[in-house]
Amino acid sequence: MLWLFLILPVISVTSRTIITDNHSSNAISDRIIELVTQGAFRGVTYNRLAALADTIGPRLCGNESLSKAIDWVQSAMIKEGLDNVHVEEVKIPHWVRGEERAHLLQPRFTKLSMLGLGNSIGTGPTGIRAPVLVVRSFDELNLRCAEARNKIVVFNPQCDWKAQPLACYGTVVGYRVGGASSAAKCGAVASLSRSAASRSIDSPHTGVMSYDLTYPKIPAGSLSVEHADMLDRFQQRNQSIEIYLYMEAQTLPDVVGYNLVAEVRGASLPNETVLVSGHLDSWDVGQGAMDDGGGAMISWTVLSLLHSLNVRAKRTIRCVLWSCEEFGGIGAEQYFTAHQSEVPKMSLVMESDLGVFHPQGLQFLGKPQAQQIVESISKQLSSINATQVVSGGGGEDISPWTQRGVPGASLLNDNWDYFAYHHSNGDTMNVLNSTDVDLAAAVWAVYAFSIADLDNLLPR
């Protein structure tokens, strides 16, 4: 396809075969940083991501666009000459949004900014027209349970996002995930929750929800922060509120999906592995650029850089691009089931799924002895001022491994504004910039290579 050709990075051949196998980890790290900051890889990762995000767009689990993305990256990896490029089959859910809309009918008519939530059922062809009860917490709903009968319950939890973004995200997502069944328990006919957004310009944020099968399934959506607060004010003024909600959302039978795998095989210990990863699926809004096209592209670039430098670490570096993270690490869970025999030989599992903004270093999850080794490697990133190593390093897709004691890592980056764009139409290329993405790729590659090239597996 034309666009496939157009977006393959032009990697100067002069950058190849410079380095022999008698390399030092430091020398490779310097060459990696040089390649992304001044060399043939400057802008490559951002341009790959832009081509993916612009031309294929968002990549909802089970959707044709995700298959297109996998095909495109796989073809590019094969053309590039990476090792062992292949897909591994997984079974993934197939939720479809369909048409959807919400209108405020009383006290005035206006369109509401909403998005249906993943896994939600639809409203049926006639939609749902009902009065509204606004609550700010599950406790308030329990107190007013009788009032919720035959109403649309709007959850409007308040939180100081500036003070504690991650804590607020956790709290507010609780209503996104569990709001519908809590409302159904009280006889509500639908549930709309305040978007889990740190900032909003009337931006609804979607995400996955789940049903407690003890109660009837009712349609579940999210509202923009502004519209949730407006409804809240109507109720405070004792103005009666009526909403019409129409959602065609439905869950179709599971489909076959794929995790995409490529490697730079190890020179001397090819059966021992460092895994780098991000998820290729996204929500079906915006471009899926930040969540998680960026994490997927820097993981691919790790292999591209080493291949371009024509260098192999002692161990294999394996890039896995997951399918269906957004519905709960579906592809990654099945990958682990198929590969759990590798637990003893997996030195480190890395996942970038919290943005590829300006990188500061690494979040690491492992024993102190292992963290000391990581900290010694961090000095190789001093030229780009990304030497921080902090505890953390979990991730949805690598958790099956870290739960079994495999050390884990994620990218530490300047992602303070992540929840302004996450799962919304604002997740586009404009959120990222090419220089920061290059540096993020360098951090990712330096750690992957240096740890894969150690004399031993990381201690666990």
Next chain:
Amino acid sequence: MLWLFLILPVISVTSRTIITDNHSSNAISDRIIELVTQGAFRGVTYNRLAALADTIGPRLCGNESLSKAIDWVQSAMIKEGLDNVHVEEVKIPHWVRGEERAHLLQPRFTKLSMLGLGNSIGTGPTGIRAPVLVVRSFDELNLRCAEARNKIVVFNPQCDWKAQPLACYGTVVGYRVGGASSAAKCGAVASLSRSAASRSIDSPHTGVMSYDLTYPKIPAGSLSVEHADMLDRFQQRNQSIEIYLYMEAQTLPDVVGYNLVAEVRGASLPNETVLVSGHLDSWDVGQGAMDDGGGAMISWTVLSLLHSLNVRAKRTIRCVLWSCEEFGGIGAEQYFTAHQSEVPKMSLVMESDLGVFHPQGLQFLGKPQAQQIVESISKQLSSINATQVVSGGGGEDISPWTQRGVPGASLLNDNWDYFAYHHSNGDTMNVLNSTDVDLAAAVWAVYAFSIADLDNLLPR
């Protein structure tokens, strides 16, 4: 109507008749600040604005919602007992948006985030399907004029908004206003311009445009920053771009509209006036809370505060809430024509149309001798740290007066983020906070009263 009752501020009667006519300007200023920070007016202005913005919503020129807003404020002013409450008839344009949408057809199908521009014609019932030419400037369009024939021209001007927001706004708005005719000159079939936005979460911004009648009228809309940049990247990659645009926009015959006027008559010089104002109309997106419900509401509050304090300045303080500012100061221009005989007796014209964020002081447009007097009054605002007086103070609606030498003023406030919300669905109550709106009303009232109470008109 119920909502009318609900939103009238509860003003404690105890706050009345405390102050006799033997007042000092300083004492009144202190009482004004006390009333909004601790007294009966705390939250009143924000709550009035919320009731207007929530219950009536946006108020497009010529639209029924603008009439409703005028009726509601007028009824409240009469009930409150302000002087000389009345409307003055003006002739205003009646542009209607109707349904509208834009879809990217090539290289992939997706909905584009767009808003039609005020005054634009529609596309006709079948819409317009055409290839796209992206240009970043009028100069580039002139160079590529032949390429624009039978295409939709997308203007994507780049600007460093963080460095110079006002300059960028001026530049980018030039494309919003003049882009369509420049494109039509080259044979384009429609024009889409990058939104004039300092920040965006996929937020299209509307606004007024105009046609150069030398060239055919073509439909004109705006795109979100993100989508304008995406189209730009497609073109940079030589990917062919095709868009389908559908707009029902049309301009209906002019209708009768109204400027709303109320006063606190002067105690000794009632025929001399200080005018305070904001515009009650808004764009038909968001809530018209920031632009310019806030400016209108603080101007109303100036009268409410003085009425509540039962105090009159020497001169009349007149509040005018303009109609149809967004289409070019239409109501204000006709008001001036009817009232220009008052130029010699108009001491100061004040307009708040740049936000009611945390106030810092006043922008003033007048002679140095006049500014010295304003600076001496500014000390009365030291308790709320809003003592700055800077040059500026113009405004669309007061410009007919300032052009004739009448001193002008506008509110100096912390509006650095104004262009993130301006003319978009993000212009909601969430942009503002009650405390800052109270303080803005205090600054507005202290200057209006103190200048109306001077021994002489401001020098000009």
